[in-house]
Amino acid sequence: MDYKQFDFYQKLKIQIGDWLKEKKSDKFKWKKYVSMLPNCFYFVSELAADNSLAIPDREKLAKAIAYVISPWDFLPEEVVGPAGFLDDITVCAVILNQVLPRIEKDIWNKYWKGDEDLNELIQNVLNDAEEMLGAELQNKILEKFA
Helix, strand or coil: CCHHHHHHHHHHHHHHHHHHHCHHHHHCCCHHHHHHHHHHHHHHHHHHHCCCCCHHHHHHHHHHHHHHHCCCCCCCHHHHHHHHHHHHHHHHHHHHHHHHHHCCHHHHHHHCCCCCCHHHHHHHHHHHHHHHHCHHHHHHHHHHHC
16 A cells, blocks of 8 residues: 555544544444445555556556545535445445455455455445445446446
8 A cells, every 4th residue: 555545544544433432423324334444445455556466456446446535426525424435335345346256365364454254344335335325326336336
């Protein structure tokens, strides 16, 4: 992970960590997915930098990085608060669902820092995406990234 991505990862981790400490975060139904975004971002960034992966897979992963970093996404955090991270985690899940089957498990075990089972996390996000985001936004993400 290059310095700029690492710096963004640290800011994201602090921002989400601070929000999770607030009492009102307990009432947010999708808190568990928001809390996993920093680890997903780190994972996607590390995979994208791994030269052992095929270039088309690394390009897809780079799209996820760009989306998470960009302030201009479907649900801007500055406007909707922590719910704005739900589209980011969904984009990561959509792209990881495409590339992980082609990556050896020892490579992704090297980079995954979360406590959760990664495949289960991805499938749960994909299964909940319509309820989290609404069908229209879910379809936009699938059209753009699937």
